[in-house]
Amino acid sequence: MSSLHLEQALIGGRIVADVAVTVEAGTIASVAIGGLPAPDAVRVAGLTLPGLPNLHSHAFQRGMAGLSETRGASDDSFWTWREVMYRFLDKLSPDDVAAIAAQAYAEMLETGFTGVCEFHYLHHDVDGGRYADIAAMASAIAQAAHETGIGLTLLPVFYRFGGFGQLAPSHGQRRFINDPDSFARLVEGSRKAVSSVAGAVVGIAPHSLRAVGAADLEQVRRLAGGAPIHIHIAEQEKEVADCLAWSGQRPVEWLFDHADVDRQWCLIHATHLTLAERDAIAASGAVAGLCPVTEASLGDGIFDGVAFHEGGGVLGVGTDSNIQVGAASELRQLEYSQRLRDRRRARLAPVGGSVGLSLYQATLDGGARASGRAVGAIAPGCGADLVTLDLDHPALVARSGAALLDSAIFAATEMPVREVRVAGQRVVEAGRHVHGDVIRQRFSSVMRRVLG
């Protein structure tokens, strides 16, 4: 058992001082507010937050960040970006993916995320054939999580078809494809692969309605057991149009008709919704998994976060393409897109509430639910996933209370993180991941070979 004494901490939606926390086997055993530091306690100066769960990542895409920003002859869109992505991943081995994922995860830890939901669809060898160990790529992800110490929810992705109506997969998709039998083996292999990662959870991700059939959804659900189920949905207007053409229904409408969507689900993007679809998601308890920076980068559109949140909907944020990595960047882009649309300030907060605190608390709750792990609060039974901010940073100096979160999110380029613990282990010190140099050098070697 270890003891921490937190100078300030976010607990129960408020910032409080002098918090004694005991940690046993990575989990918070007790929390007491307001006392003096115990003699054996490690004193943690600054403001300590429950680390934010990143609810959507394709880690390997960190390696192609910025490589699809040339304007093509026809108008660029998500779909032209996807072609660039398919060409990039053509070359990657499991070791490459482990190296790139470790870099991405180290950056996440340095910028406020203590957990990641890895939506993992790059399964097979470069020719589309299965690796001897069908879960070799899942092992690469597990290895990166183990090395960096980030909390892991691994979501092996079921990807069967190339488009609505059970289209054959394209050449670019060959490394993603499984039939129901091979996918069951992949899930089994993924469970073994994460056994080295303390506290890891394996959920399931049907990729999208484009990529799976109606019958597949039921099988996927059985494989998940009680673990999280994530799906890409309604990201793009073309996707909505294609779904309507195929089924006569919009994607979210179709999903709710064909699956028992509940709080076990996380609907990634869910950008283009009717009022009825929005209300259905809110009522179901499913998490709306927003990826504000990627959705801006890909020109997806603006999710109506204000109406969804005020209607009781649960939302969280993910870094998705990892074109940029940072909790504040995601929260800011989410809030700013609402402001630009509504031409008003202070959108995702209740009256009288701090936007920073409200956004942080909401995405903590949503991220924790989507991760399927006991995280997201400084409370007994939760993982000791703790992010400590530097109160001497110019953007935070002389602030107190909720204004600390407002300034950390809106006034610093990224949250001024000083140290980070995951399951009680310190993985970031003085703002840098403890293995950051090794991870970065290996990443750089891989990138020089892959892009060279």
Add this chain to the structure above:
Amino acid sequence: MSSLHLEQALIGGRIVADVAVTVEAGTIASVAIGGLPAPDAVRVAGLTLPGLPNLHSHAFQRGMAGLSETRGASDDSFWTWREVMYRFLDKLSPDDVAAIAAQAYAEMLETGFTGVCEFHYLHHDVDGGRYADIAAMASAIAQAAHETGIGLTLLPVFYRFGGFGQLAPSHGQRRFINDPDSFARLVEGSRKAVSSVAGAVVGIAPHSLRAVGAADLEQVRRLAGGAPIHIHIAEQEKEVADCLAWSGQRPVEWLFDHADVDRQWCLIHATHLTLAERDAIAASGAVAGLCPVTEASLGDGIFDGVAFHEGGGVLGVGTDSNIQVGAASELRQLEYSQRLRDRRRARLAPVGGSVGLSLYQATLDGGARASGRAVGAIAPGCGADLVTLDLDHPALVARSGAALLDSAIFAATEMPVREVRVAGQRVVEAGRHVHGDVIRQRFSSVMRRVLG
């Protein structure tokens, strides 16, 4: 005379290797591409860019970043934010402003800006009375520019009325107000104040159509001589409505009817435009001075950058409220707001062009024009204002050519700046301002007193 040998550099819209630059009295004397390093040349590893001019800053507002993010009982807007700002500046002395401005300018230099247009309206003592030296606050700005080494275009602001129709100023505005005579003395004092700042320019800024009368514009123009004239315009829908109610014309329409707007002018924000207004600005050669992060923070709305730029309009970026400071953050927010509106990618680039390179080059040209200084290019006769990026940064590793700019802007949280020179003098080393510690400590003391 000094000699630099740049490993890579942005010259004439392209990235080229092995650039020999000689600098005389802060100005680039010669540029030669492709040769071997001269024996006496300082070798500059990395990619060197002409530093970006920041065309709009209210430096003191850096001290209130994040302090107006609480949702009020009525819907928050620019106008409620303005009340918070008025209360904050109530307390500031010239020394406080010098300390806050130095912090803001050091951050600008560390994140890619080598010059700033300071739109300076906080002139008078806390009771609204003039300081013994009417330009005491201008001297504080000049002092901060001198200490940090940033290139300065000081724009003393003429602020006379509290609203359209020559309304009396409010209490919150008392420190901004001048009559035409006192303003002429203030401009004279400002010219003296900047005499310690090498290469500084003093322009003129009529604050907005709310704050000046028609006759004032003509006087302002005479005071400017050939120097830049900046004005806030059409930032807010309410401002457009108020202008219509007052004059029957929209702000930009009114301005073009009452002033000879040409390339000497910079129209700050210009968010809400008719097609005719947009075309008038483009045809005039005036710079559209966009402040994407602040405009998102304040919920102003989305400038139609695509149509303006493709119609030949000149644009640049500024950090305005300084709620965040960083060139990449501004450029990214500008491009991303266009993508979210248009639901397409790659907006502010020609077909076949890199968005990063196109955006950077466009805002270099616009920023240089708005600054009234010979900057914005690595070319003979231009100031040696040079920003060098670290090519070993994980977001840049193994990139080349225009992809370096795409990745620096879109894939790093802020541009990975390694060193910065202004007028040939090195002011940032290893990513940190050379006087950063002193500047930050002084800023922190001021903030603890002002906010304490």
